[in-house]
Amino acid sequence: MSVRVLIPTPLRAYTEKRDTIEVDGNTAGEVLKNLTGKYSQLQKHLFDDRGNLRSYVNIYINDEDIRYLQNEETGLKETDVVSIVPSIAGGTDAVVEEIEEKVKSRNIRLSNEEILRYSRHLIMPEVGMEGQKKLKAASVLMIGAGGLGSPLGMYLAAAGVGRLGIVDFDVVDETNLHRQLLHGSNDVGRSKLESAKETIRNINPNVLVETYETRLTSENAFEILKDYDLIVDGTDNFPTRYLVNDACVLLGKPYVYGSIFRFEGQVTVFDAKNGPCYRCLYPTPPPPGLVPSCAEGGVLGVLPGIIGSLQALEAIKLIIGNGEPLIGRLILFDALKFKTRELKLHKNPDCPICGDNPSIHELIDYEQFCGISYEDGRDIIVDRISADELKQKLDNNEDIFLLDVREPNEYGINKIYNGYLITLNDLPDRISELDSSREIVAYCKVGGRSARAVDFLRKTGFKKVKNLIGGIDTWATKIDRSLPRY
């Protein structure tokens, strides 16, 4: 059986200028096979190297796209007309093209050692020599060398990213070790940057590591970010996230975002040129204190390993310009239930920084924007008591009611004598359990939550209530060294 096939203008050069051809076949696939058999030069324009129909080639049977029928298996009748209809697409790819340009202008090549090292990349056509050279030419800036920064730094280095920048100002402590694999037990007390640099050098000495031992601020962000192709975010606080987002939007750089909390993680790519930015998703920060940090809320150690690895994957896809990046798609991962959800994100036309009429044209004060100074507890002015003073009072058998405002899990780890547990959240409902005539000393882990508790109690009418400076952490360091710290 034969059917008529309509040929679009650009392909007629290969069909002896004919716009209609009679071709044998019982299915759409057979017709295409016989057509390219007859006119072999059509093959490479209709099909890719793996024999799949190119994405912009649409095959219609009469008025129906075969994608909505049975694809190439769709059966044909004698009277059917098969049309090849291109959809015309194009555009620019900022990041990958800039990197391709660097591969050319710097004449990037791989040494024999590198070819061997990256051989499992090189034998996949999706990466290949071209992709590996792009990785070598690429530069990525990591904000933070902690939980997310660990898999990010390790995988990006192992994958052969040429230049890795790391911003961090922290020192490794014991509580980092259950998740921050860039650092080991021997690194406790060392700068995270030094430790990260050493680990990365051991993984792949070809990677140039540049370190910035500073807090990222509105003053230094442009200077640090400007020389990198893309930014990966491993921060755990809102002011830095808004700062990184705004700087990336203003500099036109993509920003691979990840965040973790307890058992849940999120990952997406913010690229304001091609999709939404962080402010499109979260126009305003959450009320301070609502979303606890890892230090306050805890995190399953393996979770940043998963989310940070996904961020590294996205960064690599952007660099090699292959696959479908998570631009405009937010992945939510629940480790306990093992469920993932994908949310479609849209660009907000009213976004103050990447919308149609942006009102933000420069970096602002992000601590203030996030309202950190007050609610964090650092600035709340309340009566305070030092650990030494408290110890003295207790030793003198003064009547002191110790109020512990932490979470029950924390209480299970350590407590000061028999501190009475009422979590900060429960305090308003359980205030009747407190005796306002007694002297109350409130404490938490380091003093932030208890400052808020004291402030609340004062406003409710309690007069004799004080905040323990430095919380149980200071108590455990200075007064009772038998207590475990966390």
Added chain:
Amino acid sequence: MILITGEILERIKIHGEKTYNEECCGAIFGTSYNNDRKINDILEFENEKEDSRQNRFLISPAQYNFAEKLAKEKNLELLGFYHSHPNHPAVPSRFDLDHALPWFLYIIVSVNNGKAENVNAWILKEERSGFTQQAIKVRAGARTRIKAGSEVN
């Protein structure tokens, strides 16, 4: 050699400025002789891409069919398509290469900060390895104007 009138060239630039900072796109009509193309008219299309219009354009199969039909009616050839590159040079991207068809003429206008600057014309190389840049010659002369903004369903 690409022959184009100054007026059509200007219309392509204005279209790119009008849709800035998103990409514009449209069809090119005229006649061909061997490697030469003489452009008689253009037709503006809506960029059908639902997102990422700042760096992507899409002309749907329906729009494509409309362009083919229109060319036939006007006794012209569908020579190819033009599009803009906002804040990007007027050179084909890797994405353009992956999506290019042979024989077609691709005209790209760079629009920097809202101002159309360079216009370049390209044709896909036979082996799909890249594009060959075409010389553009601006000619004087009248042409039949195809009604812009025709409806396409």
